[in-house]
Amino acid sequence: MVRIEFEKELSNLHQEIIRMGAHVEQSINEAVQALTDLDSDRAEKVIANDDVIDEMERQIDRSCVEIIARQQPVARDLRDLTSTLKLITDLERIADHASDISERIIAINALPNRIVIPHDIITIADVSKQMLRGALDAYVTRNESAASEVIRMDDRVDELYSKLKKYLIHLMSVDSENVEQLVELLMICKYFERISDHAQNVAEWVLFFIKGRHMNYND
Amino acid sequence: MLRRIYVLILAVVVVAIVASGASAFFVIKSYHSQVSQEYLLNAARLIEQRLLAGDPQEQAAADISSVFQRDGEAIRVTLIHTDGTVVYDNFSDSTQMENHLYRPEIKAALQSQEAGFASRTSETLGQAMLYLAIFDPELNLVVRTSISYDIERSGYLSLLTTLLIVAGLSLVALLVIGYLALRQITRPLVELKQAANQVQQGDYQIRVGSLLDDKSELTDLGNAFNAMARQLSQTIQALEERNTRLDVILNSLVVPLIVAARSHDVIFVNRTAQDLFDRHLDPEQARFPLVLVTHHAQTEVLIDQCLQNNSPVSRELTITTVRGPRDYQVTASPIRYTNQDHVILTFLDISQSRQMQRLRSEFVANVTHELKTPLTSIRGFIETLRHGAIDKPAVARRFLDIIDIEAERLHQLISDILVLSEIEELKEDKDRQMFDLHALIDDVVVLLDDIASSRKISMVPEIDETAQMVSASPHRIKQVLINLIENAIKYNREGGRVEIHTRRLENGKLELRVRDTGPGIAPENQERIFERFYRVDTSRSRELGGTGLGLSIVKHIAQLYGGTARVESKIGQGATFIVELAI
Numbered sequence: 001m002v003r004i005e006f007e008k009e010l011s012n013l014h015q016e017i018i019r020m021g022a023h024v025e026q027s028i029n030e031a032v033q034a035l036t037d038l039d040s041d042r043a044e045k046v047i048a049n050d051d052v053i054d055e056m057e058r059q060i061d062r063s064c065v066e067i068i069a070r071q072q073p074v075a076r077d078l079r080d081l082t083s084t085l086k087l088i089t090d091l092e093r094i095a096d097h098a099s100d101i102s103e104r105i106i107a108i109n110a111l112p113n114r115i116v117i118p119h120d121i122i123t124i125a126d127v128s129k130q131m132l133r134g135a136l137d138a139y140v141t142r143n144e145s146a147a148s149e150v151i152r153m154d155d156r157v158d159e160l161y162s163k164l165k166k167y168l169i170h171l172m173s174v175d176s177e178n179v180e181q182l183v184e185l186l187m188i189c190k191y192f193e194r195i196s197d198h199a200q201n202v203a204e205w206v207l208f209f210i211k212g213r214h215m216n217y218n219d
Numbered sequence: 220m221l222r223r224i225y226v227l228i229l230a231v232v233v234v235a236i237v238a239s240g241a242s243a244f245f246v247i248k249s250y251h252s253q254v255s256q257e258y259l260l261n262a263a264r265l266i267e268q269r270l271l272a273g274d275p276q277e278q279a280a281a282d283i284s285s286v287f288q289r290d291g292e293a294i295r296v297t298l299i300h301t302d303g304t305v306v307y308d309n310f311s312d313s314t315q316m317e318n319h320l321y322r323p324e325i326k327a328a329l330q331s332q333e334a335g336f337a338s339r340t341s342e343t344l345g346q347a348m349l350y351l352a353i354f355d356p357e358l359n360l361v362v363r364t365s366i367s368y369d370i371e372r373s374g375y376l377s378l379l380t381t382l383l384i385v386a387g388l389s390l391v392a393l394l395v396i397g398y399l400a401l402r403q404i405t406r407p408l409v410e411l412k413q414a415a416n417q418v419q420q421g422d423y424q425i426r427v428g429s430l431l432d433d434k435s436e437l438t439d440l441g442n443a444f445n446a447m448a449r450q451l452s453q454t455i456q457a458l459e460e461r462n463t464r465l466d467v468i469l470n471s472l473v474v475p476l477i478v479a480a481r482s483h484d485v486i487f488v489n490r491t492a493q494d495l496f497d498r499h500l501d502p503e504q505a506r507f508p509l510v511l512v513t514h515h516a517q518t519e520v521l522i523d524q525c526l527q528n529n530s531p532v533s534r535e536l537t538i539t540t541v542r543g544p545r546d547y548q549v550t551a552s553p554i555r556y557t558n559q560d561h562v563i564l565t566f567l568d569i570s571q572s573r574q575m576q577r578l579r580s581e582f583v584a585n586v587t588h589e590l591k592t593p594l595t596s597i598r599g600f601i602e603t604l605r606h607g608a609i610d611k612p613a614v615a616r617r618f619l620d621i622i623d624i625e626a627e628r629l630h631q632l633i634s635d636i637l638v639l640s641e642i643e644e645l646k647e648d649k650d651r652q653m654f655d656l657h658a659l660i661d662d663v664v665v666l667l668d669d670i671a672s673s674r675k676i677s678m679v680p681e682i683d684e685t686a687q688m689v690s691a692s693p694h695r696i697k698q699v700l701i702n703l704i705e706n707a708i709k710y711n712r713e714g715g716r717v718e719i720h721t722r723r724l725e726n727g728k729l730e731l732r733v734r735d736t737g738p739g740i741a742p743e744n745q746e747r748i749f750e751r752f753y754r755v756d757t758s759r760s761r762e763l764g765g766t767g768l769g770l771s772i773v774k775h776i777a778q779l780y781g782g783t784a785r786v787e788s789k790i791g792q793g794a795t796f797i798v799e800l801a802i
Contacts, residue, residue: 011506025514026539036543137499
């Protein structure tokens with residue numbers, strides 16, 4: 001009886017996390033769209049949505065702690081709950097970065113000169129988006145290979161980031177009028193790079209849950 | 220079942236063997252004991268006869284006991300006086316032996332005058348013995364013969380051994396034969412059981428054979444089983460086919476479709492929806508909420524409303540898809556099966572119709588605005604005239620001129636709108652006729668000469684021989700020429716040029732180029748100037764009496780003749796309008 005109740009609580013908790021993931025995903029989608037169109041209104045919405053996600057994180061965190069206190073789970077169940085606690089922190093950080101990106105977009109729009117967004121920034125945005133999607137899919141299906149795929153994708157983002165950094169620095173040296181915009185763009189790139197790192201973390205927590213131990217991917 | 224039958228048979232057999240063995244043993248044992256008694260009796264009678272014949276006691280006993288031997292052991296002979304004293308014993312010293320009067324066999328022999336028999340342990344020899352005693356009144360002696368009980372017992376012990384061996388062997392034989400026979404009998408049942416297991420594991424092709432061979436009571440069962448398996452396999456196959464068909468249909472549907480439960484859990488997503496939302500998860504493999512697919516909280520609200528009203532609910536939502544945010548008409552309809560409330564969500568892309576709607580309302584707003592501007596001006600001047608200006612002839616004439624210009628503009632605007640809507644309605648021109656394009660261009664040049672010369676602008680038609688006779692409506696081509704050339708004159712510098720080129724292209728189309736020496740058009744405006752009411756410089760355009768529809772009309776006429784209209788321009792270097800027409 002107790003076990004059945006526990007399973008139910010755990011299942012509901014997972015659904016809440018998936019919901020939170022969907023919200024974070026939508027934030028990223030909107031932020032990327034706002035970046036593509038340089039649309040400040042859309043960016044404002046992303047920033048407003050961040051509070052909703054923070055609240056979701058607090059709620060899930062509370063539920064987690066409550067379940068641990070009441071049911072005193074062991075072994076696999078405990079692992080499930082602790083990885084959940086870690087995972088939602090990463091999801092929340094991703095949403096924060098989406099909000100940061102939106103702030104940068106608004107800042108860019110406030111500057112006088114219009115600039116063209118380099119295509120690679122849209123690419124790094126798309127890859128980060130894909131990583132988050134992959135990590136969530138891996139979480140939903142508890143799929144090891146999907147999680148590993150996400151972890152592999154992070155290298156691509158790192159590569160794109162260093163390439164973009166060089167390119168933007170080059171642009172700054174030749175286009176002194178738009179240095180401010182270019183700095184904002186560089187920050188946006190950094191945020192996407194951070195988002196992909198957090199997506200990788202989510203994938204790692206999924207793997208930790210499946211396998212019961214931490215993988216070292218730095219080798 | 221096999222085991223239970225086996226155990227039952229085994230129990231019956233063991234009981235039978237034990238019972239028959241035991242009874243045989245007891246019968247033989249009692250027979251054996253009777254034989255032993257007669258043996259001892261014979262010996263005693265012989266001794267008695269020898270004694271009666273007057274043989275000495277020792278002689279008689281020795282002779283007889285040497286004859287009556289069993290397993291190499293002579294029988295023991297004891298002679299006892301009626302008072303109980305032992306007078307002779309061939310196994311021990313008679314003088315040492317105690318009084319035997321109260322030994323059971325002797326007592327029995329003395330009392331009954333018949334043979335006394337006893338089986339007991341000898342006090343003299345200290346071993347179990349069988350005793351037989353007879354009393355002879357003539358000799359006044361009791362003759363007792365005895366043998367060791369061990370010898371007696373070894374007789375029937377060997378019998379017992381034989382019995383046990385036989386029983387054991389027959390038991391083993393029975394175990395083997397019984398097992399084989401039982402297996403033979405239950406073989407069809409075992410086969411049936413295995414077949415049933417196979418069916419349970421999903422092999423619906425299995426049939427039982429051996430049950431049908433032997434025409435036993437199980438044949439009917441076998442037939443029934445095979446019929447059931449056949450039926451099951453057909454049903455399963457039909458179900459699978461239906462499933463596959465439904466799957467293919469739902470997945471081939473171009474409309475994105477999602478089925479969700481009351482809990483907002485996704486039950487089914489068709490391929491179109493998976494592609495649209497770029498989420499390729501199988502709801503049969505994992506549980507996830509609708510919002511993970513649609514990323515729109517309102518889709519879940521729709522489910523609640525739909526289930527609450529138990530009727531379809533529809534709403535227009537802007538949804539993030541792989542192609543970016545798009546407008547969808549999302550419809551939720553309730554479905555009910557196996558006692559569960561589910562909702563079918565369909566997504567109808569209305570981005571295009573919304574865009575059209577937006578354009579239409581924009582057009583209406585523009586038209587209204589464009590119509591109101593000259594009207595306001597006309598009414599204003601009429602009002603001024605009424606309030607006394609009419610009495611000042613010079614002012615009144617000037618005002619009337621302005622009213623005339625505005626009325627003319629209004630007229631021009633309305634006729635342009637009518638032309639535009641007329642062209643838009645047409646799919647192809649039915650008034651085509653052959654005519655001379657050069658003559659038409661000359662007509663237009665003459666027509667516009669007044670305006671051109673007032674601004675000291677020269678018009679230079681350069682006409683290609685290959686593009687003289689064309690098949691079209693001269694009225695419409697004239698409209699194109701007037702609009703383009705008039706624009707080129709109006710948006711030109713004083714003393715500038717307007718060049719008009721025509722030529723036949725390699726693809727057979729007629730190219731019409733009108734080049735001016737005006738200020739040129741910025742790149743971001745080049746596409747938009749063909750839109751209705753789009754003006755690069757609104758006030759200047761009005762001042763020049765433009766309606767904002769001229770180029771739009773040109774573009775639509777070009778499209779009517781299967782062609783295109785575009786502009787090439789650089790700021791400060793004039794503009795060239797190029798119209799291609801399949802005429």
